[in-house]
Amino acid sequence: MNALLNPTQVEIVNTVTERCDSCGAAAKLGVRLSGGGELSFCGHHANRHAGEIAKMANRVLVEAGFAWTGSSRTA
Numbered sequence: 001m002n003a004l005l006n007p008t009q010v011e012i013v014n015t016v017t018e019r020c021d022s023c024g025a026a027a028k029l030g031v032r033l034s035g036g037g038e039l040s041f042c043g044h045h046a047n048r049h050a051g052e053i054a055k056m057a058n059r060v061l062v063e064a065g066f067a068w069t070g071s072s073r074t075a
Contacts, residue, residue, distance in 0.1 A: 009059045010071055016063045020045055029053075029068055030061035046070070 018027045018040035027040035033056055043066055046053065050070030053060065062068050 008054060008057050011059070011061050012064050013061045014064055016040065016061060028063045028066040031057045032059040034058045 013030075016027045016030050018030060019025065020027050020042035021039050022045040023042060025042035025044075028043040029041045029046035031039045031041070031053055033039065035056075041049070041053070046066075047069045050068065054070040060068075060070070062071065
């Protein structure tokens with residue numbers, strides 16, 4: 001579905017309890033994908049892949065205090 005028709009919801013949460021699916025570090029970002037499924041990313045991987053995450057996610061949970069560079073791309 002087109003991102004203009006289904007905008008990404010970004011929600012600030014106290015903590016993200018999962019581990020990064022890329023490296024196993026503590027996750028700072030949780031993602032629900034538009035096509036189904038969920039992923040978690042540490043700060044490094046969340047910002048490294050911010051553009052792709054913003055395009056593919058329909059919901060993003062950002063840990064409070066973490067500055068995700070993709071938040072400006074989801075509007």
